[in-house]
Structures are given as structure tokens and as C-alpha cells.
Amino acid sequence: MAHGITLEHHILRRQRAVPEATGELTRLFHQLSLASKIIASKVGKAGLANVLGLTGDVNVQGEEVQKLDIFANNTIVSCVEASGTVCVMGSEEVEEPIAISPHHPKGKYVLQFDPLDGSGNIDINASIGTIFSIHQRKTEGTGPGNLGDCLQPGRDLVAAGYIIYGSSNMLVYSTGDGVHGFTLDPAIGEFFLSHENIVIPERGDTYSINEGNYHRWSEPTQRWVDWIKRPGADDKKAYRLRYIGAMVADFHRTLLTGGIFVYPGDSKNTNGKLRLLYEASPLSFVVEAAGGRASSGEERILDIEPTALHQRTPLFIGSKGDVDDAVAKIFG
Numbered sequence: 001m002a003h004g005i006t007l008e009h010h011i012l013r014r015q016r017a018v019p020e021a022t023g024e025l026t027r028l029f030h031q032l033s034l035a036s037k038i039i040a041s042k043v044g045k046a047g048l049a050n051v052l053g054l055t056g057d058v059n060v061q062g063e064e065v066q067k068l069d070i071f072a073n074n075t076i077v078s079c080v081e082a083s084g085t086v087c088v089m090g091s092e093e094v095e096e097p098i099a100i101s102p103h104h105p106k107g108k109y110v111l112q113f114d115p116l117d118g119s120g121n122i123d124i125n126a127s128i129g130t131i132f133s134i135h136q137r138k139t140e141g142t143g144p145g146n147l148g149d150c151l152q153p154g155r156d157l158v159a160a161g162y163i164i165y166g167s168s169n170m171l172v173y174s175t176g177d178g179v180h181g182f183t184l185d186p187a188i189g190e191f192f193l194s195h196e197n198i199v200i201p202e203r204g205d206t207y208s209i210n211e212g213n214y215h216r217w218s219e220p221t222q223r224w225v226d227w228i229k230r231p232g233a234d235d236k237k238a239y240r241l242r243y244i245g246a247m248v249a250d251f252h253r254t255l256l257t258g259g260i261f262v263y264p265g266d267s268k269n270t271n272g273k274l275r276l277l278y279e280a281s282p283l284s285f286v287v288e289a290a291g292g293r294a295s296s297g298e299e300r301i302l303d304i305e306p307t308a309l310h311q312r313t314p315l316f317i318g319s320k321g322d323v324d325d326a327v328a329k330i331f332g
């Protein structure tokens, strides 16, 4: 293929290798890809169209200004439900599970997503992203799904990934057998394979955490941060701090170059800030498929049995060696 392998071609090749595949996952990915291109286009013009992080304004065209993450949410919902591949959806922007319109057939999958993670970065033109996770439905039949279909552990994911809207727009996904990155060619409007079989280094040299919360952390967490940022025995180097404030961007750097991203529990939020089902779980599925680790400190993220749609979890994610060190030093 002149320009390389497209996302659709890559997914189709996988579908053909799975005898029982019905093509539903391919169709779901196609609609997710479409939604991400629409979002990327809107995000790219946010500063011009006065569609920043504000809400309730009316722009120069007299149009109701939608907050970008609401726009992103609605774009994903409308694109995906039209595909007839999901029975229910869950979104950071919507309190309850999202039912599929009666006008559309229900499919065998469950999609959960953070439509625009790190949207506070829009106003400063820093990277943001969409995170998605795909399970098979648990309820029988072809009718509407429900909350029980959403509350599934990450180890049962069929696929997961993210789109990062940054200096270039990339989609990174895994179905458990490898992690693959695709870069959007805006001139053609297609995602082309640019990072095949991403493997995270065993260790990195950056740590990513909001040090502004230092005073709220447990003493063991404070001691681990004090340790990782300094040279130590056995040629341990001082790790460098990198923190963009959008987990998709901080995770993407960690996946490609190694190191660790941490959002721990603290005295204000014992379970931290990040959501399990549509932030920690999908990125943990990706990092493990790339040879990395993801833990809450107490257990493997993918083994957490969810009990609520928007439940939070502390998160230690990244290179195996760095995550193992952090968990051992903090939790013993």
C-alpha cells in the first residue's frame, strides 16, 4: 500500500485471523476512528472557534458553544451507536450507563470511554486525549445492555486504547496481542501504522506525578519520590520529572520511553483521582500488552472487580522494574 497500513486494514487482518470474528469489532473501531477524526478537527480549531474550556457561551456565529468534552462525548455516542455493535456505553461525562437509541440495533460489545481526558489543557494548547475500553456483553440476548455489562474487570477486556491529540494525532490500541500505534495523516484523513508492536522498556528515567500534592501523600509515598529523584546505590540515576497534566500524554510518553506515571491516593482522596473503568483499566491493558505493569499499590489494576461506574483507583503504571520498585517501597 503506497502510504502504508491503515488502521482499518490492520484491524481487518486481525479479524481474518479470528475464525469466529463477525466483523463487529472492525465496525466498532471504524466508528471510533471516525469519531476521533471529528474530535481532532474540532480540537485543532478550538482556539479559533472560541470553543475553549468554557460553556454556556454563544460564539460569534450565534451558535451555542458546547464544552469540548461534551462535544467529544456526543460525537462518540452518535458515531458508535450507529454502528449497531454495542449494547450499552459508559462515559466519564454521563452519570448513568448510556442506553442505545431504540432506532439502532444492539451489538455484543460494551464501550466505555473518557471522551476528552485532560481537557483543561485545551486552553494552553497542550496535548489531550480520548481513552476507550471494549468488553463483550455479559447479559444474554440482543437487547439493551445494563450496568452489569459495564462493571467488568480489565482482565476481560477485548480491546482498549487511546487517541492523543497533540503535535500529531495518534491512535494506539491493543487486543491483547501487542500494542500498535497509528498516526493520522490529515491530508488523507486516515490513520497509518507508525508504531508497530510497541514494547515498553524494562526501566525508564522519568517519573510522572503531581508533586504539588506532596504534602497530602503518605510518608512511604513521599519517601519513594525522594528516592527516585536522587542518584542512588548500584548506579541508580536520578529520574527526571515530566508531568503534562493529561494522563493520556503522560502515559504515551511513558509507554514509548519507559518510566512510571503515578496518581496515588492521598489525605484528600484515598483512592486518588483517576477513574478505573475508562482511564486506569484500559491503559493498564495496553501497558501489560506492551510488557509493562499497572497496580493500585494493593493489587493488579486488571484484577480489580468494579462495583461502580465512576469508581476511582490509585494508579502506578509504566515500566515493570519501575512499578515493581514503587509498589515494593511504598506498600512493602
Ligand code: P6P
Pocket (backbone or CB within 6 Å): 117, 118, 119, 120, 210, 245, 246, 247, 248, 250, 273, 274
Ligand atoms: P492533577 C485530567 O484532569 C486528569 O484526569 C488526568 O488526565 C491527569 O493525569 C490528572 O487529572 C491531573 O490531575 O490533580 O495533577 O491536576
